[in-house]
Amino acid sequence: QDARLLARYLKNELDELRPWIPASPLYRQLLSLFRRRAALVQARTGLVQSWTNEPFLRTAFAHQVNSMKRFEALVEKKIRDVLQEAGLMRQVNRCMKVEGIGFLTAARLVTSFQRGEFSGANAFIAFLGLDLRVSKSGQ
Template sequence: MAMPVTVSLPIIGVDVAKDELVIYHADSDQLETIPNNKTAIKKWLRALPGKVAVAIEATNIYHLVFADLAYEFDCIIYMVGGYELSHYRKGVKIRAKTDALDAKLLARYLKNEGQELRPWSPPSGLYRRLISLFRRRAAVVQARVSLKQSWANEPLLKSAITKHLKAMARLEALVEKTICDQLQAAGLKDQLKRCMQVEGIGLLTGARLITAFQRGDFRNSDAFIAFLGLDLWVSKSGQKDNRRSLSKRGDPEARRLLHNAAMSARRTAIWKDVYEGYIDKGLRTTQVLVIIARKLARVVFALLKGQDEYQPKVS
């Protein structure tokens, strides 16, 4: 991953919506709006006088076309999460939220915080395909479980809902097979087998961790843990030391799969003593499962980074 750099280029803030982009030029204090499509974006990029630094709020998917094209045109891209932007808005006491104000706020954020930010680079095609598949699978699983629970006490339509649930289960299986096919085509099947040697790590969890590993050149396991959102948020001031909590900045599906892996691992001979040791210290079950999930992620990172074979030993 790229290191933070001082932002000395002209700064532009871009608020993204499905159909349009609101763009703020900080140097000239000018706002403009263009359609959010390739033709309009390329025309806008060609008209730029030179290299610029662009702050974009990361949306679900609507920012991707602009970000990819701007990167191709040699712009320096900075992705700003909605969580960070929301709290920054409150911190600088902006009392309204409009597309124009958000574009200005993004430029202001980049200008003031640029030295702490890392320039964005496009993920690989494999990463995007796998992330999309995992999100689709999560949506199917959530919908299937919700339907099953809400229709559990409806005997009159039991046959109809059972047929529907089976179809959803087949779709879920198809997505999982497609994930495996993508890893196979990318030559990562051996990596998956290596991950699955770790207690609790199944096919989906291993595939999701491999997907995360594809996103960047992580300096160490701490950076990988932070990318997954398993790093701790510390709140301490004076004599007050609040309970730690997860930052949850990464993909929630990765954390869910790791939580399930931790639940499975705690029953194995290798991890049972670890689990019980933390329980004996007074930690709650959820806290211990988070600790084990984090340890499992670190083990998998070490295997992927060093291309080593798993040696079942917990420190």
């Protein structure tokens, strides 16, 4: 049954299929930086929330939080440097012209576009997971 399903799929979709291409080293490096930054922000946010009302070691904790913020800024600078070296800052700046899109969002969009070739805007939007479909109950 699996073989028949695959044969039917290939018969119907062969013209639309494209070979899989592994992610570029640039994409993998930037994705790693974004994930590490997100983990750092999540850790800092969790610590701040759990220590907000705790007077014990308040000053020492404030220094720790500031240190984590500096580390976040360092990771962001590395992201900016990698994008600059790759010649992608023009695209990042173009994305930032859209109201509400800051550096990190623009950098992430440009990075996502580096994943591979997309057949069109709809394919890129689907890759991002932003293709909305209306779903009605009972249908």
